[in-house]
Every structure is written in C-alpha cells, then in structure tokens.
Amino acid sequence: MRNRLHAQVVVVGGGPVGMLLAAELGERGVDTVVLETKASVSERPKARVLHARALQGLARRGYFPELVGGTAPAGEKAEAPFRFAGIPGLCITAPASEPGPVLKCPQAELERLFEQRARAVGVRVLRGRRVTGVVQEERGVRVTVQGPAGCLEYAARYLVGADGGRSTVRELAGVPSESFRATTSGLAALVTLEDARELPPGWHRTPRGWIVAHDIPGVGTHVRTLDCSGPHPDRHLPPSTGELRAELARIAGREIAFREPRWLSRFSDFARLARSYRLGRVFLAGDAAHLHFPVGAQGLSTGVQDALNLGWKLALAVRGHAGGDLLDTYDQERRPAARRVIDNTVAQLALMRSEPGADSLRALFCGLVAADRESHHLSDLISGQDTVLPGRTRRPSAWTGRFLQNLGLRTGAGRTDVIGLLRPGRPVLLLFGWAGGRHAERARGWEDVVRTVHVAPTPDVPCEALLVLPDGYVAWAAAPDGDRLEDALSLYFGERSPRSGERAVMTGAGVLS
Template structure:
C-alpha cells in the first residue's frame, strides 16, 4: 500500500475512552510500548458516567491512579447514600482505612486524568485514527486504521479492544455475543427549564414512567426518562427537543416547558455479553465486552475493573514475566462479574416497571434496603465489593481470591499500609513475624518479580504470610497448596522485574 503510515508497538489499545486510557496508563507504567488508536479528535464533553463505586475506587488507589489524600484514609468505615432501581435507602459502605465508597467524577475528567498518566509514562495517544481492520498473525496482530494523513498499519503483539458497544475489534476478532433485545425506551439530555422549579432533583415515578433529574452548577437540568411500554421504533433516530419535552410532560402529567437542548440522546435496556473476553492475542474491556441498562452507575466501574485486572497481566506477559496461565485468568475472572452486573440491572429494571405487582415488589424492596444496611448484600453487589476471584485448580486456603483491605502495617522502615505497598505495581509477598523465613525461601525463584515485605503480626491479617496481586486480591494464603505452586501459574520463575 502506497503512502501508508507504519506504527509498531508492543500493545495497541483501540479506543481512547476512560477504560482504554486506563489500560494504556497501566501498560506504559510497566514500561510496555503502548499505542492508543482513538477515532475522536478530543475528549468528549458530553455528560456520560459520573460514578465510581467502592471496589473500583479501592483498586485505583492501590495502583496510584487517584490523587493521594491530604491525610491518611480515615480509620472509620465510610458510607455513602445511593439507590436501587430508583428507590432511596441503599447505603454503600467501605471498610476502615479505605477511600470513600462512592466517587463522583465526570467521565471527561477521568479521561483527561488517565490520558495524562498514560502520556507521562510514555504511551502514544493517536487521535483521529479510526480502526477498520484487525487480523491476527502467528506472532502478533495487524491493525488497519484511517488516520488524518491517510491509511496506517499498526503491528503489535497484543490488542485491547476498548472501542465501545459497537466494537470493531470484537467484530473483527470474530467474538460472538449473547444479547437481549430492547424492551424499553429512554431519553436523556440537558436543557434549561422555563420554570426552574418545575422538576425537583431526584427520581420521579408516575404510572406512566420515570424521570430522573439533576441540576448542574451552570443551571442546566439533566433529564433522563424511562418508558417501559416498549422499545422505540427506531433507536438510531436522533431525538429532538420537542420529543423530550413531550415525553417529560407525558410522564409528569403536566406541561414542562424547556429550551436550549444539549447532548440529546436515547438509550434502552439492550444488553450484550461477549462470549469470550479473549480471542488469542485480542482482549476486550468495558463496553466492547459488556453492555447493560445504565441503572446503578455500574458501567464505568465495571470497565475500570476490567482494565485493572488485565493491565498488569498483559504487561507481565509482554515483559516475559508471566506464568503459563496468567493471561488465561482474565476471562474467567471478569466475564462472570459482567454477567452479574447485567443480571442485577435487569432485576432493577423489573422493579421499575409499572403495575400493581411491581408496586408491591417495590414496597418489599424498600424494607429490604433498610435491612441491608447491616447485611450489605445489595451494597456489595452494586459496589462490586462482593467479588471473589475464582479458585484455580488445586487446594486453595480460606481467604485466597478475596480482596485484602487497606490494613495498616508496621515494617522495619516504619508505618505503611497495603495501598502504599502496591503503588509500584509488583505482586506483594507479606511475611508476618519471625515465621516467614520459610516462605521467603520457597519464593526465592521469583524474587526478581516480587516485593517482599516483613511486617509485625496484626490481628487484621490472621496469616503468617500472604501473596497479594497488584490489583489488591489475595493470590495465596497458607493452608492450601504451597506458595511455589501458587506462584508458578502467575509468574515466570527466574524472571527479573523491569520498570514498574
């Protein structure tokens, strides 16, 4: 091909939204030569996701992607008010010493944060590059894109598809999907209300549907509507101000005048779950892998956790430090989580449908939400704090696969905590007291990869030793298979760690 621009890298991330840019920031921080191919020229200011839930916030903190707090995280357990299916009363809690469980941050702000971190670590962000072809070859992947100066060919070892619900990467990789068709119609947009007091902030339910209202600092009113009578006849048709005005007025049961529309769009409960999040050298993250009804603010958090699960694994594979099974753990760890998100959002939508049966069910759930403040079941579902990494073949100890909370630790160099010890991106071998010497000897073959820290025993960690992954999950604890057995599938013995 004449005049084509050639690009070489170790990993290409297709899609420069927050999830793709986070993957790039993770890879580049590990020293992986990373390129991002993004079709848009700039970060979109269109209002999108604004919520990051507890487990995503906790993992971001461990990887250093959140600004360091002015003071240590509070020792007290934190709580944040939220909703379930538009019903108030859900309380999202986080353990002591963790960040606040709900982080409100506009998606555009996150994109700029992650892009800045990716660029600072050496990633190349190529905007106005629309990917049209992805083909796997024996030793890599070839990507065809249309760039601002003409066609471009990108040759890489691995590709991460972060290119949204209509993913070209997913399609080109031949990854099928499980889908559920749309059954509802919904609109969203920002407007100026003729009467600012015509709609109060919050969730409004009538026999005709739902209206969610939020006023921004500039005085615009952000509106979402939900009509459960059926899917829109043409979901691709752009909505108009008049359509939004009619729909809001119909649901409210009175005329609601509005003007100065911005960012009008429509959405539905169409769902998609890719049948695999990996096909050879191609991986899917975020909306490219899973799409669900946007209730509960879980979409962005789920994509962020995809990125933080995949990033370190792919980096270790590129650097030759991955064990034989490490990349194979991504799909079985993340796809079941995405399915659970799809299931709980469909359940929430069922609660939002009109009818006397749903009215009775909402009454029951109102009581359940109050009771859940002590049990935390629904809180764990929405915040992903109930996620446990599935066990590998073998004999796992109790605690393996669970998330290690931000325990305060005393080491030979002073006071620290789990968040501080994971900042450099290496797996962490914690040894408690004088009985950890044997575990250190067992891990000697992996000493170039591991960060080994001896700490004073603490009742918060009832083990002599723990192996903690870079994302904060416990990979091994005493009581099951030996430490070397746990290390072998994850990390290459004898490898030397590169720049974190």
C-alpha cells in the same frame, strides 16, 4: 503499500477504560498506542459515579490519594446514601481506611486524568484515527487504521478493544456475544430549564414512567426519561427536541419548558455480553465487552476494574513473565462480574416497571433496602465489594480470591499500608513475623517480579504469609495442608529454576513469542 508502525500493545478507544489501561501498561514499560476516533475528550454528560471497589483499585495505583484517610480500626466504616431501582435508603459502605464508598466525578474528568498519566509514561495517544481492519497472526495482530495522514498499519503483540458498545474491534475480530433485546426506551439530554421549580433534582416516578434529573452547576440539568411500556421502534434513530418535550410532558402530566438541548441521545435496556473477553491476541474491555441497562451507575466502575485486572497481566505477558494461562484469567475473573451487573440491572428494572404487582414488589423491596444496612448484600453487589475471584491453586485457602483491605503495617523501615505497598504495580509477598520469614527463600527465584516485604504480625491477618496481586486480590495464603508458595508463583508468573532464578521454558498464551 501501507506504512507499517510497531507497538507492543494497541488499545482502541480513548475513553476512561482505554486510557486507564494504556496508563497501566505504559507505567510498566510496555510500548503502547491508543487509537481514538474523537479529536478531543467529549464533554457530553455520561457516567459520573465510581463505586467502592473501583475506587479501591484505583487508590492502589496512586489515584485519588487525597481521599485515603489513612488506616482505621478494623470494622470502622464510611457510608454514602444510594438507591436500588430508584428506591431510596440504600447505604453503600466501605472500610474507613479506603478512599470512600462512592465518588461522583464526571467521566470527562476521569478521561483527562487517565490520559495525562498515560502520556506522562510514554503512551502514544493518537486521535482522529479509525480502525478499519484487524488480522490476527501467530506472533501478533495487524491493525489497519485510517487517519489524517491516510491509511496506516500497526503491528502489535496484542490488541485491546475498549471502543464502546458498538465496538469495531469486537466486530472485526469476530468475537461472538450474547445479546438481550430492548424492552424499554429512554432519552437523555442536557437542558436549561426555563423554571427550575418545574423539575426539581431527583427521581420522579409516575404511572407513565420515570424522569430523573440532576443539576450540573454552571452547565444545566441532565434529564433522563424512561418508558417501560416497550422499546422504541428504531433505537438507532437520533431523537429530536420535539420528542423530548412530548415525552417529558407525557410522563410528568404537564409541560416542562426548557431551552434547546445541548446534547440529546437515546438509551434502552438492550444488553450484551461477549462470550469471551479474549480471542487469541485480541481482548475486550469496558462497554465493548459488556453493556447493560444504566441503573445503579455500575458501568464505569465495571470497566475500570476490567482495566486494572488486565493491565498488569498483559504487561507481564509482554515481558515474558506470565504463567502459561495467566491471560485467560482475565475472562474467567471479569466476565462473571459483568454477568452479575447485567442480572442485577434486569432485577432493578423489574422493580421500576408499572405492570400489575410492581407496587407490591416495590413495597417489599423498600423493607429489604432498609434492612441492607445490616446485611450489605445489595450495597456490596452494587459497589462490587462482593467480588471474590475463583481460586487457581489446588487447595485454595479462605483468603484466596479475597480483596485485601487497606491495613496499617509495620516494616523494618517504618510504618506503611497495603495501598502504599501496591503503588509500584508489582505483586507483593507479605511475610508476617519470624514465622512468615521462612517463606522468603522459596520466593527468591521470582524476585524480579514479586516484591517481598517483611512485616510485623497483625491480628487482622491471622496467617504467616500472603501473596497479593497488583490489583489488590490475594492469590495465595500460607495455610496448613495448603498449596506451596512455589506452586502459586509458578502458576501466576511462570516456572523458575530453583537455583539461579532463571526462567524455565514457557508455553501457552502468555509467552513472549
């Protein structure tokens, strides 16, 4: 008979998304276990860019405080150069009061950072574990695990698969997905060039394909090739050093000498999107939920935002403080974001092809990229700052679903800002001046979940009150003929008795059974 262990949430996958989610749960008091197949963090070069919206969300959870320069005048921006489909000139901007438009940080460093916090808040991180079975039941999920001590079984309230593009959880749980076949082939490798002048850092385009190179000081050169003429006949076949040499020479039109690669892998534009991020008590996050062509460095940031969206909702559900369908909003909010990423990477790839007409299309987009400094359409798309969540109330205001920029605020205890108020990980009800104060009594029944803060009025927020969710998005705003605060609070955090603040009977997916 298998040994049975217990946890409130099991997270499968110890990459950056799984570790961040586990840290979010652990910090909120949820008994969480992470199951990871690898014995240690992989140093293989992977993602290395965090975009603005992911950075902004992480800042509200206490990460990268050194990057937050304090409050700044409304409209003041910070900028970072970027590319769209390899076209230079794109300018990613973000409010100067936020941590910055772009952070370049190796994925391995992020994994260690998130794992350190997860362990510090009591998360059990178990490496060398492979999931072999998933069974959903009415009150939880049973997860069969093969590890150093043999076969074990975990009984959990919820299971999250953050185990990558070839997700075992997705397959075992039977979560259907929509896939898009590969039309290109690419190689990625970490090499040491015999002569660095033969392949300078940057994006190199020829009629035969692309070579992208960037130097990693003290480590080597990360090289990627892209052949847009068609997919590899077997994309699961491990590539060889000889194949890399031949492909570099074919695209560049000359031999590029390098020593034996430290790492070598294959990629393509194969894409996948789970048809739902939730199936009962099983959730998917990161590459397990969405996979796309790796252009624009959007995958890591999209996964980080998955974790920040799901973490607080799952914690409330475990504690019995979630509205009936709160957990369903994870799919409703994050799946469309991944669809936008897949769509924009398909568009970028169309610009990168060598087919007839591609040069004319690229010339047109060069002008559009340059003009984006004023419109911000492309830059906000890539950085995730165009995200507006769907309203859940009957009469949402213009603020509903928007991300609340970091603002300087004045309370009775002194000056603070939005980032500081959200750091504890709780929803915050901001009441502006005496007019906002009249909403305080209406929120009293939810004071064990929602933190109420009285602040001085500010021209940056021309309304009496805002209900801000832990990931920084506005759930409700006071507005003439708008929704009642009590209705919004009930929707997100469940019905409460108006007199005692006691929780009313709950039904639905978010209930603690």
